[in-house]
Amino acid sequence: MLTHNIVRQHSLPCQKLDFSLFFALDISYSLESENDSIVVCTVYRNNVEVKSFAERSVPPAGYVPGFLSMREFSPVFNLIEKVKKQFVPTLIVLDGCGRWHPYRAGLACYISLALGIPTIGVSKNYLQIEAKNMPIVETIDKHSVQDFFNALNSPENQPAGKLQYVERDGFPPFENHHMETYQDVSQLHFRSKDQSGKKRYYCSLGFQSQNEQELLNQVIAMKDTVLGAIRVADLSGRAVLGISGFKGQVEWI
Structure with a gap:
């Protein structure tokens, strides 16, 4: 619990989210074996996809509800460190919870704390x-x-x-976006344009900030960019594993 206490108190003097050069990361798992997985980092500059990097990874632990960071931190962190040799991110968007988490410390919080970079956690399930x-x-x-x-x-x-x-897919109902707040933590609920508007994503910051609401408003303004980037990283990894027919190109690193 000491680690969780440190992470959930992680604060950055972030006044504005900088999307000028950001990373989007996701891990895809083989349908045959959870030990066969692909982590993808897609680089965006000025809202335009630059390149996607991929690396095979072996999860260090099995999945335990509420502890995704134990399973995915090392593969995600290691790939970011390698891509950083070519690009220096101003922001990191990744598949996983931020501060909207039972322990106020999702995967995005650990990555932000380790790198000192603002993060946004994007979860595909409520x-x-x-x-x-x-x-x-x-x-x-x-x-x-x-x-x-x-x-x-x-x-x-x-x-x-x-x-x-x-x-619980589809909970709670909303039209375009909805903000849910509990005590000092807020989460955005987005409905994306894919799958006839039925797919939903849930975003929260991976760090504390004195102006959280303003930063979340910036996420709302960049909704299509954020969700599109996570979708590309997700489909790229699944395409490598043969799960989807996505045509995007990835570079092994």
Whole structure:
């Protein structure tokens, strides 16, 4: 918990998100073996894709709900360090949670802390936690669904190691974007243009800032760029593994 306390208190004197040269990263896993994975870093300069770099990786650990950073930090960090020899990022966008996380410390927070660079965590699924011995409510009514903060604070879930991950596609409903705030943490919910507008993404900052709301407004303004970049990194990795027919080119590093 000491590490989580350090990460969740990580603060940067960031007054404005600089998208002039940013990285987008995602890891794709083989359908046959989770030990066969591809991490991709796509470089964008002035909102234009420059190049995608790929590297095969072996996850150092299996996936444990709420601890994606234990599994993906090393592969993501190592590829960033290699790409940085050619490009110096002003911002990093990656697949994973930022501060919107039960421990206020998702993968994006660890990367930001390690590199001292602002990050945005982009999750493809809304993170919810089911309290131990608490039945899942089969309804799309927001007020009837046990969200992960309620579960985190429930007596049944002490200590927090008893938390379980629950995916609920399509929760909560929104038109274009929606901001959800709990205490000092905000998360943006976006509906992308792909899949007939049905795909949703959830973004949060990977660091603390005194002007979080203004920075999130900048993310809203750059929504299509952010989601498009994550999508390219995702499809590039899956194409290498033969999971998608994406035609983008990647350079092995």
